[in-house]
Amino acid sequence: MLSVLSGHTDCVYSLLNKGASVEAKDKWGRTALHRGALTGHEECVEALLQHSASFLVRDCKGRTPVHLAAESGHIGVLGGLLHAAQSVETLPVITDNQGYTPLHWACYNVEDLTLKQDFVIAYVTEGNSFSPLHCAVINDNEGAAEMLIDTLGPAIVNATDTKNRTPLHAAAFTDHVECLQLLLGHNAQVNSPDASGKTSLMMAAENGQTNAVELLVSSAKAELTLQDAVKNTALHLACSKGHETSALLILEKITDRNLINSTKRSLTDAVTRCSQKWSDGGGSGATSEGYTPALACAPNKDVADCLALILATMMPVSPCNPAPSLSFSAINHYTTSPSKSV
Known part of the structure; x- marks a missing residue:
């Protein structure tokens, strides 16, 4: 493990020839191949694979060497591991303890990663519903996002996770305009609500992501009258969080005055709170x-x-x-x- 960690290939071969076990694990369940995948020492990885090191062995977090190579963006190591995978007749779904595949990690962590088409197809159809496309756009990885759409088709643009959030929600949350434009160019549903009723515009407004708000209200023509599960509009959310610029961008597009005066809470709630504070003040005309x-x-x-x-x-x-x-x-x-x- 120490030899691989430092990239000492001659040492690795010497130890292997003397019978060193390639499957030995540390207290985190990681093997020497895990370390080679993480550090990107291709020759060390090749030596381990020649001695039948398993690329499917999982550490304490359920991650295989393939996960770590993809996460770290080591293309050479990843290619060697994928080549080894071709020798397996039935390749199991490779997911970690959170349900993430190697492709999830590659799209989330690596900004400029050229992925082979067979790698995409092998690892994108299973795993966590927060898809590789979600991971790509939330990390502003436009190249990976475009590659995923081109390879798997535009239908993945409107994929939803367990909270019904689309990749457009993820891009709006992080204010990644280029990714927003890419998704909208492939017919992303701009008014699609998540499980709490929030649209992408609401998510952007609530977090003060002014670039996303401007794009969604101007180019994408996002619906301004929609309300979430607790009757908030995008304007409510922007104002409640003090995001003045986002609120003004929305106000510029409002033509119906009733929308500005729309209420979030019922009068009963207000009266109840008022009565309570009035009684706390002793009923003397002031609290x-x-x-x-x-x-x-x-x-x-x-x-x-x-x-x-x-x-x-x-x-x-x-x-x-x-x-x-x-x-x-x-x-x-x-x-x-x-x-x-x-």
């Missing part, structure tokens, strides 16, 4: 923090102060007169000017 019942609905002091500012600028509106509105320039004035105490 212990000095807030009126209306402001007591706010989840924290900062929100209450914002509500106070809004309420202070509101004027009674008769049914015949439209409500006054602020222009975007006015909004920008408030968001860019130095903060003042309210």
Whole structure:
């Protein structure tokens, strides 16, 4: 193991000729071949394979030497291991303890990896439902993603994992625009929801991924009115997380004013919270923090102060007169000017 780790090929041959076991394992269940695959010492790996070292032996995490070679991007070693695999009449599905195949690891960890077509077909059809394409786009590995689509067909673009997330969700989550464009160019379903009802746009908005948000609302024409399982729109998520740029990008595309005023929580919830805080304040007209019942609905002091500012600028509106509105320039004035105490 030490000889392989350091790439001392002559030493490896000498020890093998003296009867050293190629199947000896360390406390993590790794053999000398595992180390050769991880370090990329091709001649050492060849020596081990000549002495019938098993490329299917698993370590404590269920990973074979093929997994480690793919993960590390050692093309020469990977080629030797794949050649050895051709001698096996029935090749078992090679997955680790998490269900990941060597292809999963190659697409996730290696940015510039040229994979053989037979390698793709051999290892892509089984394993964890978070597919190799998910792994490629979440790590911005556009080359591997394109190769997978070309080899296996565009149907894999809309593959879903156990949480119903597509590769488009993964690319939006990490703000990888080139991968988003690749997926959309192969008819990725832009409005497909995951198990929690979130679309790719919602995922991008919630995480403040402005490049992804801009692409999805502009080029991909993502639907803005969709709601997740708890009635959040993409605008709700962007605003709740304080992602101003993402929120403004969405606002620019909104034509229906009702969408801006759509509610997430019911009035019953608000009244319940208000009543509780009102009773905590002793019913004297203000809570212990000095807030009126209306402001007591706010989840924290900062929100209450914002509500106070809004309420202070509101004027009674008769049914015949439209409500006054602020222009975007006015909004920008408030968001860019130095903060003042309210």
